[in-house]
Amino acid sequence: MGGGFSVMLKRDEWLHLARKLDWDYSYVREDEVFPPVQSGRPWLPHAAWAHWEEPFRTSFAEYVVNQHAKDAAVQAVREALGKLEDVQRLATPWVNALKLHAATLPLAEFAAVVGNLRGARFGRDSAWRTAATFGALDELRHTQIPLSLMHELVQWDGQFDWTHRFYHSNNWVAIAGRHLFDELLLASDPIEFAIATNFVLETGFTNLQFVGLSALAHNAGDHMFEKMVGSIQTDEARHAQIGGPVLETVAAHDPEYAQWLLDKWFWRSWLLFAVVTGFSMDYLTPLEARTLSFKEFMEEWVLDQYVTALAERGMKKPWYWDLFLDALEVYHHMVYVSAYTYRATVWFDFVVPSPAERRWLAAKYPKYWDALDAVWERITARWRDADVGNEFAVHGTAIVSFCDLCQLVLCGGTPARNSANTLEHGGRKYIFCSQPCRWIFERELDRYADHRDLVKRVLAGEAPANLVMMLRQYFGLDHNTWGKDAYGGNYPWLKRNGQTKR
């Protein structure tokens, strides 16, 4: 200052004061600064959290420099390879995988901003709060990048408008998405958020999913999506580190609660993950671009490391692990083929797997494929005889049914035996797609019992029962945006016998 020279402190000399600085309170109690209802359970004095640490130890200046470089790299790829004409050159099924991810990703990330900010205020250690602050900034970026990239595509294809519109609609997938993400990202206290989002969803699923999706996008020639998810993954890899040390402290003081949070959120995350990523990997990626099946990807990238991460912290695999492994063989196939026959209820287009793709799926999923293949054979036969241009000749019209926990369609189990099960509680009847969904529901009845699934809304007169009226009035779709067969049933391998409209 007044002297002839000044000395800059080295990074390690000041960093701990910037990112991990806690103190004892004199004028208020600790539980008033961190009320249990806001900070979560188990409520422990700060001494129990004082060892909290994560490996990145980023300073704000470093964060800004790193993120600026990442944004510049994304922008460079966008300018070089992310123009409208680049997307128009991609395979049609892959473009629809893009629409699926584009709708389900960005505003869920925006909800995660709120979850991270709650951790940034009510997390129990200052280093946790620092990491959560960066996490909130990360999630804002993960909202803005896809919104910005997809906005340019709306002029070409109105289904891309659902990138922003999806979570504001009453579309059945959006109801399921909100039911999951509202609880996970908006309503969770910082402890549940850290274990459920940072440890289970991000460390367990999305961090590795983004690695796999980035490689898949590369194979499909979609360099913009490859760069986007690759860039997002580097943020996830950092802020996902919040979860491990929170889990370790909770496990040390209340292992039963820690196990409950792990098991509940693994199942809930799995179901939506299977739909979004399973569809993309096994149906909407061109066959020549596929490397691993969704199941192989899960086995190689998700399961081993998740089970190892649990064991390292003294936690067990979920009680339903065998059910989960069986679901890995069949669940997303059940949903995809069912949703294909209700494709007008969503905002992206579907494809019928070709004979070569069905052989590939049979080899990858031998356990139940024969039963699934019979359904594709039936759908193919319906297309063969349908008049050309009559999309609804190969479309369901009956009302489908939904799980009262996950809000997804009742596609659990196998074609031979659906695993749906019912429950009566408080004079009301509920139905669940699986035993784990029912188990979660029964453990937290107060949280879930009053929510009305789509069927109950129809029965209460809140939503129309007629399919086309439901699409238009309740889901917010119209003929231009509702999902169709991407090729109108006109496949080079399928001879059509129906009439052609003149």
Place this chain on the structure above:
Amino acid sequence: MPVYGFLEGDTIGLLILARKSMTVAQLAQQLQSAASVRVAPRPGLRVVYKEKVLDPADTLEHVGLSALERFDVIV
């Protein structure tokens, strides 16, 4: 009366709007028809409710099937 129907060979549960005066056989036909885009119609359908195979000539009222309950149709 809305009931949840599960047809053997199908991949999704459907909501069937049934009448209590319907027979069990008519209920099976209604579910098969609703699922026909995915499952080819087959003869010899049987309805299972609460782990028991129902008499196809019985009415839904007689067998006690009530709103929002599950039934299965098997071959």
